Each structure stands twice: as C-alpha cells, then as structure tokens.
Amino acid sequence: MQWTAKVRVQAGTFVLDASIEGGLAPVILVGPNGSGKTTLLRAIAGAHAAVQGRVEAGGRVLSDSETGVHLPPEERRIGYVPQGYGLFPHLTVAANVAFGLSGKARRMPGAERRQAVGAILERMGCERLAGRLPRALSGGEQQRVALARALVTEPGMLLLDEPLAALDPAARRDMRRFLARHLADRARPAIVATHDARDVYALDAAAVYALEDGCVSQSGPPSALAARPATSFVAEFFALAPGEQARPDDAGPASVRAGEPARSGP
Amino acid sequence: MLALLAVPMVALVTASSWEELVRGARDASFWPALWLSARTTFASMALVVLGGTPLAWWMAAREGRWVRAVEMIVDLPVVVPPAVVGLALLEAFGRNGLFSPVLAPLGLHLPFTTAAVVLAQVVVAAPFYVQSAAAAFRRTDADLLIVARTLGQSPAGTFLRVAAPLALPGLLAGAALSWARALGEFGATLLFAGNLAGSTRTMPLAIYTALEADTQVAVSLALALAGAGALLLLPLRAVPAMLARRFGTTARRWHRGG
Amino acid sequence: MAAAQACAPDSPGADPPVRLAVFAASSLTEAFGDVEGLFEAAHPGVDAVLSFAGSQTLRLQIERGARADVFASADPAQMALLAGAGLVDGERAFAYNELAVIVPPGNPAGIESFRDLPRAERLVVGTERVPAGAYARQILAASAGLFGPGFAKAVTDRIVSEESNVRLVRAKVEMGEADAAIVYRTDAVGGRVRVVPVPAGLNVEAEYVIAAVSGGRRPAAARQWIEFLGSREAQEALAGRGFVVPGRRGGG
Numbered sequence: 001m002q003w004t005a006k007v008r009v010q011a012g013t014f015v016l017d018a019s020i021e022g023g024l025a026p027v028i029l030v031g032p033n034g035s036g037k038t039t040l041l042r043a044i045a046g047a048h049a050a051v052q053g054r055v056e057a058g059g060r061v062l063s064d065s066e067t068g069v070h071l072p073p074e075e076r077r078i079g080y081v082p083q084g085y086g087l088f089p090h091l092t093v094a095a096n097v098a099f100g101l102s103g104k105a106r107r108m109p110g111a112e113r114r115q116a117v118g119a120i121l122e123r124m125g126c127e128r129l130a131g132r133l134p135r136a137l138s139g140g141e142q143q144r145v146a147l148a149r150a151l152v153t154e155p156g157m158l159l160l161d162e163p164l165a166a167l168d169p170a171a172r173r174d175m176r177r178f179l180a181r182h183l184a185d186r187a188r189p190a191i192v193a194t195h196d197a198r199d200v201y202a203l204d205a206a207a208v209y210a211l212e213d214g215c216v217s218q219s220g221p222p223s224a225l226a227a228r229p230a231t232s233f234v235a236e237f238f239a240l241a242p243g244e245q246a247r248p249d250d251a252g253p254a255s256v257r258a259g260e261p262a263r264s265g266p
Numbered sequence: 267m268l269a270l271l272a273v274p275m276v277a278l279v280t281a282s283s284w285e286e287l288v289r290g291a292r293d294a295s296f297w298p299a300l301w302l303s304a305r306t307t308f309a310s311m312a313l314v315v316l317g318g319t320p321l322a323w324w325m326a327a328r329e330g331r332w333v334r335a336v337e338m339i340v341d342l343p344v345v346v347p348p349a350v351v352g353l354a355l356l357e358a359f360g361r362n363g364l365f366s367p368v369l370a371p372l373g374l375h376l377p378f379t380t381a382a383v384v385l386a387q388v389v390v391a392a393p394f395y396v397q398s399a400a401a402a403f404r405r406t407d408a409d410l411l412i413v414a415r416t417l418g419q420s421p422a423g424t425f426l427r428v429a430a431p432l433a434l435p436g437l438l439a440g441a442a443l444s445w446a447r448a449l450g451e452f453g454a455t456l457l458f459a460g461n462l463a464g465s466t467r468t469m470p471l472a473i474y475t476a477l478e479a480d481t482q483v484a485v486s487l488a489l490a491l492a493g494a495g496a497l498l499l500l501p502l503r504a505v506p507a508m509l510a511r512r513f514g515t516t517a518r519r520w521h522r523g524g
Numbered sequence: 525m526a527a528a529q530a531c532a533p534d535s536p537g538a539d540p541p542v543r544l545a546v547f548a549a550s551s552l553t554e555a556f557g558d559v560e561g562l563f564e565a566a567h568p569g570v571d572a573v574l575s576f577a578g579s580q581t582l583r584l585q586i587e588r589g590a591r592a593d594v595f596a597s598a599d600p601a602q603m604a605l606l607a608g609a610g611l612v613d614g615e616r617a618f619a620y621n622e623l624a625v626i627v628p629p630g631n632p633a634g635i636e637s638f639r640d641l642p643r644a645e646r647l648v649v650g651t652e653r654v655p656a657g658a659y660a661r662q663i664l665a666a667s668a669g670l671f672g673p674g675f676a677k678a679v680t681d682r683i684v685s686e687e688s689n690v691r692l693v694r695a696k697v698e699m700g701e702a703d704a705a706i707v708y709r710t711d712a713v714g715g716r717v718r719v720v721p722v723p724a725g726l727n728v729e730a731e732y733v734i735a736a737v738s739g740g741r742r743p744a745a746a747r748q749w750i751e752f753l754g755s756r757e758a759q760e761a762l763a764g765r766g767f768v769v770p771g772r773r774g775g776g
Contacts, residue, residue, distance in 0.1 A: 073412065074420060080412060100418055103420070356699055361700050361701055377701045462683065466685065
C-alpha cells in the first residue's frame, strides 16, 4: 500500500509546494509554525478546492489537477484529527464517534452503530466517557475520542495534526505510548505532524519530511536527518531530544521499539 | 448612555397609568394591529431566516472583493432611511416600477397588501440577521467542518449537523434583533404598503395614527407594544446565552499551526 | 406704526433679526412658503421660521411647551383645544379650503367625475382622525342624495389605505400606486396629478384658523404675521395655491 501526495496550494501570499510519499509505516511532518504542515494535511484530506498536483493512495487517485479529478473529503476515506482534536462540542462522546457512521458515506443501522461505537471506545479505553460532552474531558481523553471517531470509519489513511502538542508532559507521555501502540499494527498509512523529535522515534516513523516556508527542506529516514541535518531547523529539531543523540547513526527506524524512548528517558 | 436609553421608556411608563394601559389594550385598533404585526413579522422572519442563512453561510466561507461588495449591499437598508427604502420598494415593485412588466400580467399588485408589509419588513430587518449569522459562521472552527466532511458528511449534512447547531446562539441572537427591527418597522411600510386597519396597519402605524387623534391612546398602545416586544425578546435573548454556556469553550480551541 | 413699536423688545428694526416661529398645518406648506418671502420683504427685521406638521401634532407640541409664536391650524377643533387651555388667543379664520378628487396624470381607472369614484381599484384617503379624512367621510355620507344609497359603500370598499397625513395621500397618487384619492383642493395645485371636482352641493368648507401663542416670545412679530395674512398680497398668494380667501368667498 503506497501513497503519494504532490501538492501545490496558494493561500494569499503563502505558497505550499510539497511532494511527499510513503507506505504503511508512519511518516512524520516537522516544521516551524506556519511552514505549511496543516495546509498539507488539509489538502490531502480534500479541504482545499483549489489544489494543484496529484494525491494517490493505494492505487486510488484522490485528486489530480491534470485530469481534473477532485474527490470531495467525504469520498476520500481519510481519517483526519486536527489540532485541538476537532470534537463536535454540541455532541456527546458517543454521538461524536457515531457521527461517521450516520453520514451518507457509511450509514449503519442503529443497533450495529451502537455496537461499533461501544467497541471502539472500549478499545481506546474510554467507554466510561460515552455520555459526556467534549468540554468535560481532559486533553488526553479528547485525543483518544477523536482517534476513536476517526478509526471507527476504518479510513484508508490517517492524518494526525500535532496530536500531542496541547497535552501536559505526563499526558503526552501516555498518549505517545498509546499512539505508538495503535499505529504499530500498520493497518493503514499515517501522516503525523509534530513538534517533538521524541515522536519520530516513538512512532517508529519510516521517513521524516521537514517543511520550511511551504517547501520540503529535507527528507529521509529519521537517522539520516538526525546525523546530517541540512538546515538549522532540522538540526535544532533533533537536538531537542537529547536522549536520541546518543543513538548510533546506523540504528534504522525499524530497530526503534515503539514507545521505548519515552520510557527510557531520564 | 444607559440612562439615555432607559429614561425615555421610563418617562413613557410614568406618563401613563395602569388604567390607561388597559384602555390602550381595549382600544379598537389594538388587537387587529397586534395580530397583524404578529402575523407579518412571523412571515418576514421565516423569509429572513430561510433566505438569509444561505447568504450568511456564503459570506462567511469566502473573502475578497465580491464578499465585501455583497456585505455593502446587505448593509445598505440599515444606512438608508426607512422611508427611502419604502420609496425604493415602490420604484421596484410599484405599479410603475421596475418589475411591473413582470408582475402586472401575473395579476400581482404588491402595494397596499399585507404581502407588501412583509416585504418591507424583510428588507429592513434582514441585514441584522445576515450580519449576525455570518459573524457566527465565521467564528466556527474550520477544522470541525473539515472533520465532518472526512467523516462522510456531504456539504449540506455538514451544514445541518455541525455548522448550524454551533452557530445557533449567533443565529438566534441575530433573529431576535432582526425580529425587533421588523416589529418596529414604520417608514417603509407607510410608503410601500399604506395604512389600512386589518391589512397593513401594524402596531407602529396604529400608534402613529392614534397620535393624530388621541395622544393617550397612542401612549397606551406604545406601552402595550413595548410590553409585547419585551415578552418576546426575553426568550430570544435567553436561549442563545444558554446554548453558549452548554457548548462551552471547546469550539474556540484551535491554534493556527504549521 | 413702525415708530410705535421701535421700543418693543422684539423691535423689527433691531439687529439681529427677530426669529418668529410659525407652526402651520402641512397643507399650508407651499402657501406659507410664498407668504414668508412677502412678509420678510415687508418686515426686514423679522426672520420667520416655518414648521409644518399635522395640526394635531402641532397642537400636541404646543401643549408640551414648544416655543411657537404663531399657530395656523387646518382643524378648528385643535385650535379650540388650545384656546380652552388658554394657550392661544385672538384666533381667527384666514382662509378656506375644500376637497377634491385627484387621479394620476394617466387616469388609469378612467375617473372623469365624482360619480366614477367606485371605478377606482385603489382609493386612498386620510384616516378619519385627520381633518381631510374626516371631511372625505362627511362628503361620502352626504352623497346618498345625489348618487344613491349604495354609493358611499361602493367607494369605501375601494379604500386600500388610510394615511395619517394628507401629503402622503397625494404621494400615493403621484407615484401612480393609487387610482384616486380625496385631498384638499390646495393639494391638487402644483402636484403631478389631475383634479376631478367634488360637486358643489357636496363639498365642505374647511376653515383654517390662526392665533398667536400665549407666552410666545415675539408677540409683536406674531401680531404682524397674523395681520399680514389679511393683506392683499398675502391673500393673492393663498389664492394662488388654491385657497379660498375671505374677500373672494362667494357672498362672504
């Protein structure tokens, strides 16, 4: 299962022009604020109508400006968890999770839907939250619910925008472990935008793309970027994770155990 | 400022007594005018919400020259004196108006009809709703709409199940303001719809007409209208505040990022 | 006479000009506009400031302490109310008006005489609470003798609007929205309308009265204005706007 996204979006004076690709192993997007990470994820999700380029996943063309193909978001089978999680504040946790099973795309009979919602909430460890409104949840709980809501529709691809940024350190550690465990099954490709180098190793990323000013400034396996950063941003990004500097240069991503770095930290 | 807003109303109340208020309510012109005002403002609000909501949604989703031009057109009836709005409506829909070649063969004569009252109310009141609704839609977290789409909702479904419920406090507040404006509409109605008891004489026209004969009846009618208005405004104000409390802060929680 | 008033506080000869506040019924708008120019030419020290509204509204304003010096009413009843309260004195009639039917220049309903009034699809009159509206109803009530008992109802059935101001009534005809309206004869002069006369036997004589407002700040100038209305040039100005003035009244 391979995917490629070659995207050019212009929003005012800002231009994003990036080409990224990957397979089932998670791909990490890094970059300073305003470098275009969110714009790239939204473009892949189909939120921008005026997008140039081509997005393809598992042999399915999602958009291609050459041939004029542009699938609307509801037909892309992409799970998108934005920054701040994007839970619908007026719906309970259960209704949030059931939301994707009641739309036109994947309508499910009531009983079946309740069962699916219950099952995924249990898997995410938040079945006791079902009746609550999002504002009554902690950041970590919201993130789990948002993930449950995205996964219950069994998307072909998962896009996570800064999934850990808004959490306090303890919750972030838990959540990182939790994400690593859920992405470890490699059921679907995942693109994760992050600020934190520890996520790169914890999520066992196959590749890292550094976005700066709307362009890919460097890409490759995490170890390659850490060893030979091409820009000061990339250098600083990997320097922020002191525990990872000691790791031998040849340690491939596959050898990094999910969740280990966070636990072995000081 | 508050004093300036409150003092004339207080003076109106103190200038009258309970008996006079009752007398106003018993005046022959009171119930027909109130009933007409209720009917016409209900109809005009339905039209304002049905037509104004899609327009507000369109305005909120876009930016640029066209949207600014549309916003100006929407605001125009607020700036222009209502009497001029009435005149403009006559120039458009009157017997010698712009659309008379279309309307006359269909047997449609708008001036002097209750429909003209509704039309005048729609034109003067719609800006308040449209601007408030557009502001409410602009405040909606764009990510929520994208998420709803990725979860399989069509644009219409996204609007009905996410955008509209989240903007509801703003929509209701706008509707309240707009309704109040429609209820008080006077100048455009007087010119475009005329002034006939039972068919075009709404409360404000009844008050004005009474003023020509008996000030006390006019004051009593005005008090009764203000009372009826306050009764209807109260829930319209309270519900948005209640909804806003219920949704809490989550809708606003998102940070622009890279 | 000018010498006799030279020492009065509002002496017309004094500088700056005395401001005389004249409150007048809206049907006097054009006529008093003409009179103002003539008056100020004859009395250079006085600046007449005219304020027009419905007689009822003006009466109300004077009751609530508006600073008027002269009040000219289209409705003697309003003047009587003020006189009863001691707020005016020396009231007298200075002009008469009557009613007329007006139709748009194209006369879409084909109304050639008063008898044709039921042909109007849309008729506009004043409310019964304004003098012009009350007079119109008086005429219709009296019309049975001439046109039969059903006539008044046939006409009132055509009323689509009852305006609280006679100028609004005329505007509806001018804009072509109404097929006919009943207004003062003076409102028909100078408007973009055609006049259909009301039969002489039916018509009313609407009396215009004027008085000085008690406690006005310019009593001398007020007196001058009222007296000036009796002058030949003022009478001609009023007649030119369609009013019947006392000197020209048949037999009066």
